[in-house]
Structures are given as structure tokens and as C-alpha cells.
Amino acid sequence: EPLLGPAARQLVEEHKLDPAQITGTGKGGRVTKEDVLNHLKAAPKA
Amino acid sequence: MSDKFDVVVIGSGPAGYVAAIKAAQLGLNTACVEQWMDDKGVVKLGGTCLNVGCIPSKALLDSSHKYVEARDYFKGHGITVSKPEIDVPAMIKRKDKIVGQLTGGIAGLFKHNGVTPIQGRGKVLAGAKVEVTNAKGEVSVLEAGNVIIAAGSVPVAIPPAPVDGEFIVDSTGALEFTEVPKRLGVIGAGVIGLELGSVWGRLGAEVVVLEALEDFLPMMDVQIAKETAKILKKQGLDIRLGTRVTKAEVKKKEVEVSYSTAEGEFTETFDKLIVAVGRRPRSEELLASDSGVSLDERGFIYVDDYCATEAPHVYAVGDVVRGPMLAHKGSEEGVMVAERIAGKPVQMNYDCIPSVIYTHPEVAAVGKTEQELKADGIAYKTGVFPFVASGRALAADDADGMVKMLADAETDRILGCHIVGPSAADLVQQVVIAMEFGSSAEDLALTVFGHPTLSEAVHEAALAVDGHAIHIANRKKRK
Numbered sequence: 059e060p061l062l063g064p065a066a067r068q069l070v071e072e073h074k075l076d077p078a079q080i081t082g083t084g085k086g087g088r089v090t091k092e093d094v095l096n097h098l099k100a101a102p103k104a
Numbered sequence: 105m106s107d108k109f110d111v112v113v114i115g116s117g118p119a120g121y122v123a124a125i126k127a128a129q130l131g132l133n134t135a136c137v138e139q140w141m142d143d144k145g146v147v148k149l150g151g152t153c154l155n156v157g158c159i160p161s162k163a164l165l166d167s168s169h170k171y172v173e174a175r176d177y178f179k180g181h182g183i184t185v186s187k188p189e190i191d192v193p194a195m196i197k198r199k200d201k202i203v204g205q206l207t208g209g210i211a212g213l214f215k216h217n218g219v220t221p222i223q224g225r226g227k228v229l230a231g232a233k234v235e236v237t238n239a240k241g242e243v244s245v246l247e248a249g250n251v252i253i254a255a256g257s258v259p260v261a262i263p264p265a266p267v268d269g270e271f272i273v274d275s276t277g278a279l280e281f282t283e284v285p286k287r288l289g290v291i292g293a294g295v296i297g298l299e300l301g302s303v304w305g306r307l308g309a310e311v312v313v314l315e316a317l318e319d320f321l322p323m324m325d326v327q328i329a330k331e332t333a334k335i336l337k338k339q340g341l342d343i344r345l346g347t348r349v350t351k352a353e354v355k356k357k358e359v360e361v362s363y364s365t366a367e368g369e370f371t372e373t374f375d376k377l378i379v380a381v382g383r384r385p386r387s388e389e390l391l392a393s394d395s396g397v398s399l400d401e402r403g404f405i406y407v408d409d410y411c412a413t414e415a416p417h418v419y420a421v422g423d424v425v426r427g428p429m430l431a432h433k434g435s436e437e438g439v440m441v442a443e444r445i446a447g448k449p450v451q452m453n454y455d456c457i458p459s460v461i462y463t464h465p466e467v468a469a470v471g472k473t474e475q476e477l478k479a480d481g482i483a484y485k486t487g488v489f490p491f492v493a494s495g496r497a498l499a500a501d502d503a504d505g506m507v508k509m510l511a512d513a514e515t516d517r518i519l520g521c522h523i524v525g526p527s528a529a530d531l532v533q534q535v536v537i538a539m540e541f542g543s544s545a546e547d548l549a550l551t552v553f554g555h556p557t558l559s560e561a562v563h564e565a566a567l568a569v570d571g572h573a574i575h576i577a578n579r580k581k582r583k
Contacts, residue, residue, distance in 0.1 A: 061541075063540060064453070064541070067453075071449050072448070085547060086547075088541070
């Protein structure tokens with residue numbers, strides 16, 4: 059279970075994402091807001 | 105006045121007014137119903153916090169602390185002053201001015217954001233309608249797309265000590281004394297009792313705090329509570345635990361209080377008695393029988409994790425629902441509900457709500473206490489740093505207390521932080537932010553802190569978790 063900051067948590071909730079599928083680039087593998095946005099860009103909604 | 109709104113908020117305290125402003129900012133046509141008025145008949149916004157709670161108590165705490173500094177601390181800095189005197193009415197007047205400024209500020213924010221304030225007592229009817237009874241007794245019904253109940257709380261009354269508003273007072277009355285009582289009794293050694301006892305104690309009252317519980321500040325970390333008790337005792341607060349008040353009677357302009365302890369029955373006589381045993385939700389006469397909203401067994405409005413009641417389109421936030429009775433908790437719930445009404449799936453993190461007692465030094469906490477971690481069977485590490493080792497605290501002649509950091513033994517994730525000391529409220533906020541981002545103790549240890557600052561005590565406590573503190577001797581860690 060990767061660690062998410064408040065903004066990343068919010069985005070994951072909003073887009074119903076699985077945080078485990080997102081590559082975290084933050085300190086200690088944390089998932090940043092930028093990581094979630096990049097993940098969304100790479101995987102556009104069907 | 106239109107009587108059709110997208111959102112009707114009942115109550116204008118920190119939960120209600122923030123919810124109303126947020127809803128209006130999100131483009132919802134919003135009204136805020138408030139029963140309090142000033143003597144000119146103008147609606148009085150801000151709720152308990154602004155009018156008779158957080159803000160006025162802080163104003164008096166700051167005034168009384170300055171008096172103590174002048175009386176007891178200036179000399180140590182080489183400053184000679186003649187014996188300082190306290191003009192209580194002037195102190196109260198300053199407090200009233202601040203309250204007026206802030207409540208007027210909310211009225212201005214309502215205007216700016218297009219929130220309609222409505223004077224009256226709100227009641228939730230079936231079908232998300234709100235009945236409003238104004239000061240003249242006129243009744244109107246507002247059609248609301250959504251209702252946010254933010255009715256707040258009131259002081260708990262106890263049968264042995266009925267409040268008369270003159271000799272026996274609640275927290276509201278204790279903010280309005282016209283002179284310093286010679287002998288002051290306080291029932292309840294919670295946040296409110298300690299803050300109000302401190303105010304009048306600093307100004308010269310002989311204060312006795314009677315607490316029914318055997319434990320001091322049971323919601324706080326045990327080590328921090330113990331340290332706090334020591335510091336407050338040193339300041340002259342006579343805190344008596346395990347004392348149950350059985351009777352309080354006004355006789356010849358004095359209050360005679362009878363109480364029982366394990367040792368037997370005793371009486372004490374006071375000039376004034378403050379009853380501060382807690383607060384309860386203000387949920388009576390708030391709901392029509394067919395509103396579809398229900399109360400739990402303690403009188404709180406029943407809500408889910410997102411503050412939704414059992415009735416569609418009816419929400420409840422703040423002191424009137426479960427959770428800590430704190431202004432910032434209510435405000436954030438208000439924001440969450442407004443956002444959710446507007447269609448955004450905002451959620452709240454209840455694990456990272458800081459709590460503060462504004463004595464001097466301040467006491468502040470976030471996350472789990474050591475006794476909670478023990479009870480949950482979680483393996484943890486502790487880092488403690490005392491302010492007596494802080495250059496900044498010593499320079500300020502304000503070095504009582506400590507910072508205590510608790511981290512998970514496996515993952516090093518910060519689980520809690522507990523502080524008694526100078527600016528504890530502001531220091532703990534740094535850890536709240538860190539915890540929100542899932543910080544480990546090492547993350548804080550690797551962060552650069554300015555020198556000399558009080559914040560360095562947080563840094564050193566984080567370092568101490570792994571036995572790496574620089575400015576104290578680390579406890580030997582077993583390998």
C-alpha cells in the first residue's frame with residue numbers, strides 16, 4: 059500500500075484508481091499528486 | 105427574500121458559517137439560519153467559538169499571561185516595573201472588541217460570497233425543509249435542496265450545582281467577571297476548566313479545580329499529562345482529582361461546595377464557582393418528528409463518515425455530531441459536506457485532527473497516544489526532546505515542557521506527536537502536515553530546521569526516535 063499525500067488521495071478517490079497501480083516518485087516511493095496526474099495522462103479513461 | 109435555496113445551513117458557528125461560505129463559493133444559493141442576536145436585534149454570527157468560546161478565552165488567556173510576565177518575569181530580563189495592576193473591565197472590553205470585529209467579519213464574508221443570513225431558530229421538517237421561528241415568534245418555511253445542520257453544543261448542567269449566572273456560572277459567565285474573585289472553584293479539569301482557571305488564577309484568584317475522574321487529562325498522552333499537571337501545579341492551580349461535587353449552595357454571597365473523595369466528605373467556600381464538566385449536543389427542538397433524521401443514545405445527530413444523516417439531502421456537522429468538539433473539526437466537516445453537495449467526492453481524514461489546550465505552556469497533540477498504541481498492541485518507537493535543551497526556549501525564558509514523537513517500530517511512520525511547551529499548538533501543526541503526507545520520523549529528521557527556533561524541538565524529537573538526537577543524550581537502543 060503506497061503512501062499518498064492529501065491531494066493524491068483526493069485524486070485517487072475521484073477517479074476510483076488503485077494506488078498500487080501508480081508509480082510513486084516521491085520520497086520512499088510515495089505517490090505524489092504529479093504521479094497520479096501522469097498516471098491519468100498515460101491511461102485515459104475508456 | 106426568496107424562501108427557496110439550494111442549501112440551508114442551521115447554525116453560524118465554525119461548522120455552519122464555513123459550510124455556508126464554501127457552498128456559496130461552489131455556486132449554490134445558500135442561506136444560514138442563526139438564532140442569536142445582539143441587543144440591537146442584528147443577527148450574531150460566529151457561534152460558540154467566536155462569541156463565548158475559542159476567541160474570547162484566548163483573548164483573556166493572552167491578557168492574563170502578559171500580566172504574569174510583567175509581574176514575575178520582567179525582573180529576570182533586567183526590566184524593573186512598579187507592581188502591575190489589572191483593570192478587569194478594560195481586559196473584558198478588549199475581548200469584546202475582538203469578538204465584535206470577528207463576528208462583523210463573518211457578516212462581511214457572507215455579504216461578499218452572497219450568503220443570506222436569516223435570524224431565527226431552525227427546525228428540520230420532512231422533505232429537507234426548514235422551519236424558521238424568528239425573535240418576534242413569526243414562523244416561515246424555507247424550501248431547501250439540501251440542509252446542513254450545524255446547531256453546535258451547550259455546556260452540560262449538573263444537578264448539584266445549578267448555574268445562576270452570578271455566583272455559579274458556566275464557561276460563558278466565566279468570561280464576564282467584573283473583578284478577580286478571591287477564591288474561585290472550578291468543577292472539571294478538562295480543557296475549558298483549565299483555561300478559565302488559568303486566566304483568573306494568573307490575575308490573583310486562589311483556584312481550586314475539582315475533578316471527578318482519578319486521571320488528569322485522560323485523552324492526552326500519559327507522560328505529557330503528567331508533565332502538564334506538574335507545570336500547572338507550579339503555577340498555583342490546586343487540582344484535586346477523584347473529587348465528586350455533591351452540592352453547591354449560595355449563602356451570603358458565597359458558594360459553599362460539598363464534595364466527596366475516597367477520604368470522605370469535605371466543604372470549600374468560594375466567591376465564584378465555574379461549572380465546566382463538558383458540553384452536549386444542542387439537538388433538542390431541532391427535528392420535526394417526521395424529519396427522517398435520528399439521534400444516537402447520547403443526543404448526537406446520527407451521521408455516516410461523510411456527515412450524511414439518514415434523511416436524503418440532510419447533513420449534520422460540528423459539535424452536534426460524533427467526534428471531537430473542536431472548531432476546526434466542524435469547519436472541515438462543513439467544507440466536506442458543501443463539496444459533496446456540489447458533486448465532489450471530498451473526504452475527511454479524522455486521524456490527523458490536532459487538539460490544543462491554551463494554558464501556558466500550551467498542550468497540543470495529534471494522532472495516537474502511547475497508551476493507545478499499547479492498547480492496540482502496536483510496536484512503536486519514542487523520541488522525546490525537552491525544551492530546557494532548546495536555545496530558543498531558554499532565550500525566551502520559556503523552557504518548560506517537551507516534544508514527544510511516536511513512530512511505528514516497523515515502518516517508522518509517525519503515529520502521534522504530543523507536546524507541552526511554548527507554541528505547542530503551532531509546533532504540532534508541522535507534524536499534522538507531515539502525517540497527512542505519510543511522513544516517517546526519518547523524513548522529519550532529514551529535513552532542515554531553522555536555528556534557533558522552537559521548531560527544532562520537533563526535529564530533535566524526530567531524530568530521537570532512532571536515537572540520533574544531537575542536543576540530548578540518547579537512550580541506549582537495544583540492538
